[in-house]
Amino acid sequence: MSYSDLGLIDSEVIAERHVRALDDSSPSAVPTTGVRVFGCGHDEAVLFREMGTRLGLTPSITEEAVSETNAELARGNRCISVSHKTQITNSTLLALSRVGVEYISTRSVGYNHIDVEFAASIGISVGNVDYSPDSVGDYTLMLMLMAVRHAKSIVRRADTHDYRLNDTRGRELRDLTVGVIGTGRIGTAVIDRLEGFGCRVLAHDSRPHASADYVPLDELLRQSDIVTLHTPLTADTHHLLDRQRIDQMKHGAYIVNTGRGPLLDTEALLSALESGRLGGAALDVVEGEEGVFYADCRRKLIENKALVRLQRLPNVLISPHSAYYTDHALNDTVENSLVNCLNFESGRTA
Missing domain, CATH: 3.40.50.720 (NAD(P)-binding Rossmann-like Domain)
Known part of the structure; x- marks a missing residue:
């Protein structure tokens, strides 16, 4: 597969x-x-x-x-x-x-x-x-930049007229290694965009065909500062990033997911974020998004408790499955x- x-x-x-x-x-x-x-x-x-x-x-x-x-x-x-x-x-x-x-x-x-x-x-x-594929490719790069520049907390503070820098020093993509899992049309579009930032790019796919430095998945997880997911959701890729694989990632690394929510084990992700092992996450898709995303839930109780926990974290960006739009x-x-x-x-x- x-x-x-x-x-x-x-x-x-x-x-x-x-x-x-x-x-x-x-x-x-x-x-x-x-x-x-x-x-x-x-x-x-x-x-x-x-x-x-x-x-x-x-x-x-x-x-x-x-x-x-x-x-x-x-x-x-x-x-x-x-x-x-x-x-x-x-x-x-x-x-x-x-x-x-x-x-x-x-x-x-x-x-x-x-x-x-x-x-x-x-x-x-x-x-x-x-x-x-440019729609999701562009959006993925935007999420990466927002994550490593702490855009969520900066914008939220600015909205309340708190313009202090605090501890919001960001990182530059050229200093980072980005791991791209899945190199079809969208994954390849992401790789093409990353080349312009001068960062090191690693790739993983069971059938490599993009011009990239392909490595085994475990090696990609150990070396990457950002891991971005672009695989189809199948029985083989369900919880592709589970607790064991998330534990293999670099301390302070980021996860970006514009693929499908269940590619990530949400509970394992939450544990790594809340403990400080991961630096943050930018998610356009989440497990259990059905019935929540694409609906006006401002006056509704959100039953997806994991989604609510994710949104409370200052280093987690959530968007409602809109990368393609x-x-x-x-x-x-x-x-x-x-x-x-x-x-x-x-x-x-x-």
């Missing part, structure tokens, strides 16, 4: 191929078919309608995430597009199968929110999408999700 970013299909290439074909054809040659889009926010809905027209698709928009209770809305559509924000249960997959769904395009690189094997067993294929990446995601459905309907494979 590679730690590279997953890519069931090279959607960007296929999208370009489809757009060229449509541009070169007459209006009468443009195919027309339908697709039901679930879990679709306003910003996505605008893009789905614009791109659907261009690609010859008629998207039907549903704001709510797909579920067993609303699966009937997909009747008449062999293809649906779903968000990554909600777990799709096997009972939902069964309900979709009963109304004739044969293909699910998830608007994400990862598909750990869908039991792909179960879906296949009931006749449903699942496809993912690629989107601009740029105009460029959203355009890629919507277009490639529709292209997946076009390919399925026309019998094309990547």
Whole structure:
């Protein structure tokens, strides 16, 4: 199993191929078919309608995430597009199968929110999408810089008009070693950006293919001042950084996670942070984020106690799974999700 970013299909290439074909054809040659889009926010809905027209698709928009209770809305559509924000249960997959769904395009690189094997067993294929790796690459570098420059505590104090420096001396990336775990499209984008800062970069992947200094995982953990995670979430990578591996890290090191929350053992991370073994963490994803991230929880009790503990720490940055969220990446995601459905309907494979 590679730690590279997953890519069931090279959607960007296929999208370009489809757009060229449509541009070169007459209006009468443009195919027309339908697709039901679930879990679709306003910003996505605008893009789905614009791109659907261009690609010859008629998207039907549903704001709510797909579920067993609303699966009937997909009747008449062999293809649906779903968000990554909600777990799709096997009972939902069964309900979709009963109304004739044969293909699910998830608007994400990862598909750990869908039991792909179960879906296949009931006749449903699942496809993912690629989107601009620069979105997450840029965000990851931002989190690294914020972590090593103590941005959270500095900004919070400034917000209360406390402008003293206190003990907030930061560190420069050129003086640090950064360990990149997973060197697919996103991991490679991070490595490309780090080269401009002059820091030493180590990499780990079971199938190395980037231009980087690859080392065993244990060695990367021992030598890195910052460890950043860019692997897919699988049975093999669940709690990839567990208590034992976190204990191998340098004293005062930082962890950055823009991959998936369960790549990190949260309790082990909290223990290392609260004891002072780690210098800090910057997390765009956390275990148990479902039902919390993407919701207005200002007047709600947060039941994820580990998340609350993390947010109380002055050296921990939390953002709500937003690293991918740029105009460029959203355009890629919507277009490639529709292209997946076009390919399925026309019998094309990547």
